[in-house]
Amino acid sequence: MPYIIGTFIFTIMSGVLCGAIWFTPPAKVLGETARVIYFHVPVAWISALAFSMSLWQSVQYLRTNNPEHDIRAEVSARLGLWFCVLATITGAVFAKAAWNMYWNWDPREVSITILLLVYMAYFGLRSAVSDPETRMRLAAVYDILASFAMPFLFFVVPRIYSSLHPDTVINSRGSNKILDHRMLLVFFAALIGFTLTYFWIYVLSIRVERLVRAREESDE
Amino acid sequence: MNSEWQTVLICAMVVLLGMVAYLVYLNIRLNKVEKK
Numbered sequence: 001m002p003y004i005i006g007t008f009i010f011t012i013m014s015g016v017l018c019g020a021i022w023f024t025p026p027a028k029v030l031g032e033t034a035r036v037i038y039f040h041v042p043v044a045w046i047s048a049l050a051f052s053m054s055l056w057q058s059v060q061y062l063r064t065n066n067p068e069h070d071i072r073a074e075v076s077a078r079l080g081l082w083f084c085v086l087a088t089i090t091g092a093v094f095a096k097a098a099w100n101m102y103w104n105w106d107p108r109e110v111s112i113t114i115l116l117l118v119y120m121a122y123f124g125l126r127s128a129v130s131d132p133e134t135r136m137r138l139a140a141v142y143d144i145l146a147s148f149a150m151p152f153l154f155f156v157v158p159r160i161y162s163s164l165h166p167d168t169v170i171n172s173r174g175s176n177k178i179l180d181h182r183m184l185l186v187f188f189a190a191l192i193g194f195t196l197t198y199f200w201i202y203v204l205s206i207r208v209e210r211l212v213r214a215r216e217e218s219d220e
Numbered sequence: 221m222n223s224e225w226q227t228v229l230i231c232a233m234v235v236l237l238g239m240v241a242y243l244v245y246l247n248i249r250l251n252k253v254e255k256k
Contacts, residue, residue: 032224039235086238090231097227201242208250215253
């Protein structure tokens with residue numbers, strides 16, 4: 001079964017890569033550079049999904065006191081942070097092409113930097129507390145607070161202040177006129193492919209983390 | 221290859237290599253545990 005799932009994910013991701021390069025036409029406004037959305041947007045979406053999953057697992061931990069939920073919350077927050085870094089790097093590469101600067105303190109760039117710092121602090125907190133029970137409880141509470149900041153920083157701040165970020169390419173007041181059907185097909189295939197990849201890496205990470213904690217407990 | 225295509229390919233490589241790097245990190249973490 002894992003091989004079938006792995007093959008399926010590999011096929012979708014290969015299709016997305018080929019589709020992004022050969023199948024889709026250039027966009028009307030951004031030209032060939034618009035192909036970045038097939039990578040940058042799904043990665044940012046995975047980041048939001050992973051942080052939301054981390055929130056859910058932290059709530060579950062506080063409800064049940066089951067360390068398994070803490071493992072899942074930590075793993076998902078780590079994945080969210082990693083995908084957030086990838087979204088920041090790809091965004092900076094796009095900014096260089098579109099605005100001739102890697103970093104220009106656009107509201108979107110500032111909000112993602114704050115988000116990165118918020119979740120780095122989560123891991124700082126985890127490593128600062130030695131007692132496992134206290135660490136898991138504190139981390140869960142902090143994770144819930146951080147997750148409330150996440151949608152605000154991801155979706156609200158960049159829309160309050162005027163930003164150069166090209167949101168309107170995809171969601172210009174609900175219309176998709178700038179993306180034709182081939183671009184939409186590859187875009188949604190990319191979202192599905194990246195989401196499946198996230199869940200695959202998430203399950204692998206949980207298994208590894210379980211082993212790490214079991215070994216740490218046996219050492220103590 | 222013009223700069224627009226370079227941007228697209230760099231972004232694709234960053235994302236794909238980023239995911240591979242995370243899997244390598246997991247593997248290293250697993251090997252460390254097994255060696256202990």
